Amino acid sequence: MKYLILISILIGGKVSNAQQFPVADLRKHIEYLASDELEGRGTASLGEIRAANYIANEFVELGIKPAGDQGTFFQPFQVTFAVEGVPHTQTARNVVGYLDNGGAKTIVIGAHYDHLGKGYQGSSLSPDSRNKIHNGADDNASGAAGLIELARYFAKNSIREKHNLLFIAFSGEELGLLGSKYFTEKPTVPLSSVSSMINMDMIGRLSNEKSLIVSGWGTSAAWGRLIPGLAQEYRLKYTVDSSGVGASDHTSFYLKNIPVVQFFTGGHADYHKVSDDPDKINYEGEARILSLIAKLVEQLDKEAAEPEFVTTSNPHANATASSFKVTMGVMPDYSYTGKGLRIDDVSKARPAEQAGIQAGDVITRLAGKEISDIYDYMEILGHHEKGDQVDAEFLRAGKLHKVKVTF
Ligand SMILES: [Zn+2]
Incomplete structure (x- = not known):
């Protein structure tokens, strides 16, 4: 992945004492x-x-x-x-x-x-x-x-x-x-x-x-x-x-x-x-x-020394929520580490729901561009205006669906 290093680790192991925080x-x-x-x-x-x-x-x-x-x-x-x-x-x-x-x-x-x-x-x-x-x-x-x-x-x-x-x-x-x-x-x-x-x-x-x-x-x-x-x-x-x-x-x-x-x-x-x-x-x-x-x-x-500061690449600085003119009305699953944007929830009567997108769907393409992660998605949103209609592709239960989304 370009900008985001995502690692997911599942661990068994013994339970430590959590009672210190009742x-x-x-x-x-x-x-x-x-x-x-x-x-x-x-x-x-x-x-x-x-x-x-x-x-x-x-x-x-x-x-x-x-x-x-x-x-x-x-x-x-x-x-x-x-x-x-x-x-x-x-x-x-x-x-x-x-x-x-x-x-x-x-x-x-x-x-x-x-x-x-x-x-x-x-x-x-x-x-x-x-x-x-x-x-x-x-x-x-x-x-x-x-x-x-x-x-x-x-x-x-x-x-x-x-x-x-x-x-x-x-x-x-x-x-x-x-x-x-x-x-x-x-x-x-x-x-x-x-x-x-x-x-x-x-x-x-x-x-x-x-x-x-x-x-x-x-x-x-x-x-x-x-x-x-x-x-x-x-x-x-x-x-x-x-x-x-x-x-x-x-x-x-x-x-x-x-x-x-x-x-x-x-x-x-x-x-x-x-x-x-x-x-x-x-x-x-x-x-x-x-x-x-x-x-x-x-x-x-x-630690013997203070943690050293590292500047991180910041590709989505210009794609903060406030800079969007449009949104799809979806709650992304931030913990999803696969390719695409997995949807946790869809708001009623917003563009995604109106296009038939549901919770659990994984959006893979939007407006002719591939979506690898949430930052690709934010970047694409930043280029659109209210009223624009774009093509979207998403996976539901492994099957590809194509719909049109109107912002
Ligand atoms: Zn908060």
Whole structure:
């Protein structure tokens, strides 16, 4: 493959102790953060403030120091977004906690805690999403819960690591990585001291069929050296994406030449819909992912040298979702490693569904061009306008089908 190195490894082996991340605690955090009371944690909303206070309170109880602005846990920043076409400027906030071990270098652990609110901001995929609460249990109460529990693990492990650990819950991610961009522009610890950044965005839907997706793999040789053994230890099948630029907050740190790694359990039919709820989370799976991340931090901490930064080729930088004029209305299966684009889910009344494409189909050609992977697909979308009609070919149960798609 040209731009993307994908390896999938299935491992048996013994189960390591996942009890260091109790399922009951993860469930408690996710059930609260993704409850209707928080109204979908829209950026700069009351629900966002409640979620921020919840995370900050957990940090207080753990004895984690505040590292936001003016001695608080909060780093406020201005956001401007359109509500029904009208621009609004409001204040959002990152939540920043610091485990200061007196080290020269700091490892950043991050997860965004904002979501789509009541469907007025960001990109809901639910039909008639307006005024409906998008709980965002997987996206990204799962990552925020992981952040709290990793903070607990390192605050309570009675080991003083060589590195300081900075825990950041970002806001504004769904509006375009706004909180992490702000943090990297106005860091509350010197960015030059940040040796790596570990991100968690959607780690709640681990399944036996799919792999954990590890992005940023190419940004440092450290990931390829450390993660395979840990994945084996925790029985995690995984797929890697080498690029440091992706659809979450690790991107902001990569763009500052910091080695990054991002964990993701893959897309699903509830992604960005009102049905992304806590009852669908695989809590035991998340506990195993957190065990891997905790051990990764411990191993990074013990390495003789800091992880070296590597610039990754970034072919899809100009094919981010915001640059598309058209979409097919499909949820790609990010963990699919075969040739083509496998579809996890199809949105109602959108071009793919209207052309007869279904979940499970693998699109192999679009608009006269071959599709090897998701980036080919994004590249093709970038060349089309609303109303264009193109040929598409897809495989269903091994049989080739040809249809016309109207964007
Ligand atoms: Zn997310």
